[in-house]
Amino acid sequence: RDHYAGRIARVSAYVKQLLFSNPQRRKILSEIVFFSISTQFEHFFTMLRLIGSETLNVARRSYASSAVPTTKMFVDGKFVESKTKDWIDLHDPATNEVVTRVPKCTQAEMQHAVESAKNAFKTWSQTSILTRQQIMFRLQHLIKSNMSELAKNITKEQGKTLVDAEGDVLRGLQVVEHCCSIPSLQLGETLPNVAKDMDTYSYTLPLGVTAGITPFNFPAMIPLWMFPVAITCGNTSIIKPSERDPGATMMLMEMLNEAGCPPGVVNVIHGAHDTVNFICDHPDIKAVSFVGSDQAGKYIYERAGRNGKRVQSNMGAKNHGVIMADANKENTLNQLAGAAFGAAGQRCMALSTAIFVGEAKNWIPDLVERAKKLKVNAGHVPGTDVGPVISPQSKERIHSLIQSGIDEGAKCSLDGRGIKVPNYEKGNFVGPTILTDVQAHMKCYKEEIFGPVLVCLNANTIDEAIEIINKNPYGNGTAIFTTNGATARKFVNQIDVGQVGVNVPIPVPLPMFSFTGTRGSFLGDQHFYGKQGVKFYTQTKTVTQLWRETDVSHTQAAVAMPTMN
Template sequence: MAVREIPLFINGKAVASASREWRDVRNPTTQEVVARVPFATAAEVDQAVAAAKEAFRSWRKVPLVRRMRIMLRFQALVREHTEELAALITEEHGKTLPDAEGEVGRGLEVIEHACSITSLQLGEMAENAAGGVNVYTLLQPLGVGAGITAFNFPVMLPCFMFPLAIATGNTFVLKPSEQDPSSTMRLVELAHEAGIPPGVLNVVHGGPDVANMICDHPDIKALSFIGSTPVGTHIYNRAGAAGKRVQAMMGAKNHCVIMPDANRSQAISHAIGSCFGAAGQRCMANSVIVLVGQAKEWLPEIIEASRKLKVGPGIWRDADLGPLVSPQARQRVLGLIESGVAEGASLALDGRNVQVEGYPDGNFVGPTIFTDVRTDMRIYREEIFGPVMCVVTVDTLDEAIAFINANPNGNGTSIFTASGWAARRFEEDIDVGQVGINVPIPVPVAFFSFTGSRASKLGDLGPNGKQAIQFWTQTKTVTSRWFEPDNESSGVNTTITMK
């Protein structure tokens, strides 16, 4: 099988990189090299930004209705090519095909939302705010925007960035993850097939050096990042120091509260699916299960149901968990499991030695469950990003809320309950950005904004929804008065008052 070389995408064309630094992209199920991706040179990053800067001059003036029509064609193409995109995700990331198809669907929601740009980018107007004076606002694009995405959602995360940025009149430079770039590149090709002009959407590949070039580049005006906390903090600080508008969605340690009055089978099923889906490689995975009161008695059922999950390659449609993205990711997860044992947690279900027949080289880790977990343990303090569940027990809802709010992160959380009072109390008092009530993965639909609190988010505005429109535009306020021809002035007004 020929190994494809991933190009850059600059000024509407695939461009072969002149870089001397390349990385192998491997199938995480077999370790087969399926692609090679370049780490762009400084000159290539400059070319991409220059193309975006030049394209902005005309793109910003393209009528809203034309941008809307491009997004309408784009969403139709993504829908048509869902299976192709999902297959590329599975090949390079490892998640199961049904999960990959679901990812494409969640990305498609954002493109569909961008199709409403003719109403999303409306300003406000007050007629006769003063005598003969109208005041109105314009939501104008910033210029060249950029995005840096993590590996775990190679289609959805770019969709969290460039569709709305471009629809609002900006141009864009995207740096996808170097670990699984092919599905992102196919997404960009479909965007250009839909009619996005040359230079409006560009792609460069690379690691930390390329990310730093994007942070520092003076012609990039705004930067969106989704990934880990250490990297996100660095990017937020560095890009902010360079004068950019920045949003950084970062790490998580999400908790799922199960109340004793919850629908037992639904709560257990959804909690397990949230924790172990995508082999735990989701920033929205509920990796800490908080059993309240008599729900503690459900633990054996949770363990047994988790034991029955099927581990296998993503191409098996009946697999529940695929492999981790890389051998390094697998070794990190195994090391954290070892630390949990060493620090005194009880290993109720051990997934370290899972074997998948026919795939001896896959990066597989089976469902793993710890009980007797303390907050000072590494398995609780760190985002494991693998199929590892930490189970904590408390006596009351108040204890559960206090326990979650004491964690440094505030990305997502869920509660399973039949009590409206408990649900209302939870949503009101919990200090977490995304809250699910009997919903296991509380990623909001795309016409609501993706949020976060505390260490999970830096910047005031998040992706998607109204906040994304605000992030990718600047508000210009116009105060306007028109005089009747030959109308004589009534005198000089030296005050700030409008008359």
């Protein structure tokens, strides 16, 4: 039995590898012949069923038959090969080997995806809210059951550690779970007898076709911020995942199919600038959600808004952590190191700036020692704390910003630029880096580095620290570490930042709230997920109706402004 199982496993592995060259076909064929002449029929048919299952999985995932697999579109509930001639190579950040090729979809392909979503909206918007809720229940179960597989894909394409990748999936899963309460979230309002025999009620309706443009740093979480909320509210959705790591989104589409979501309700297109422009300009797309860089976010907000679309745009950040001398030292330094260097600093809520107040600056050497102990390696290697950054270009930019800080007078207390990772010499690795004696005018402070770099400033008082933060243009998140309640309360009340943590380094709200970045970190009127997310994806219709109980056959036309008395 073990011998047969081994043979079956090898056949399964051959198919999974997707190497459909002639030698590979002959190898699979030889296995079939071996089974047909030397085993019982039940073993032979077990093998055939397994081959069929694996082949079906290949078809469903829609990888191409070339040596380097391609990522496909997802339209009308099917994975579809793009006919484009323009492709983007996707590299494993740990090795820089090509993992897959991502298409720049043609205008016709993108138009077809929108038409599909538009047609699906006609029936989906009339589907009962309980049916939409049931699909979310099933999707929640499927994501939870496949969390490790999603995490492996994220690590392969994006580079973050497996543990961090599972966290990526979990935070998105929590939004799906919150969407399961959509019957309560989408309730309208009613007021009877606003006037004699007159009632008024309002209810929330979907917008139509919506779109989401997602970043590379959270391949699962950010798409799950978008399409589950959109479709449970009755919309249909077009998702453009990052061309750097679309695999998690494609896996989620497979799960969405399995959950019973009708074809066309969510479609996935790929590309870069032309795809973004298409989304911003298409008249049938009513709302656009975006998470990413400042430059792209401002561009999308302006272009889509000019075309009459709703837009929510989460952009850059410079999140400050204020360390008071009365804080719990050990806990604070551990949290600071984790929040600054986790995910290689590629989080929009990374705690990339520390302000040490008063004597707390004496803790910096201990922080450096903690950072030195963090293990830098490929994300799939057990025990890794810091994986690679997304690309060689990102690595080069991080190096440049570190050097700019040194050139402007900052001290490099820990330099991670020269790190070498055995067996991954071609990877995009930057070790934990700490710049101290940083001033607010320096480039390394003013720009979002988006890497494992912590810039440290000093302040004499809490008031000075608050002033530094409030002068910074960003308003995504901030945190204070203290054991003094009065200090914490003062900070919370006076700080001009949308999300504040008290002894919590990364204060990302759970989905029963909303992600509420402000100032230079957000453009739009309604934030992501929570109650504000539902408002973003819906519109209100208000009905005022009059059913008089008395005889109205002899009334005269009224031309005055109705006062409803």
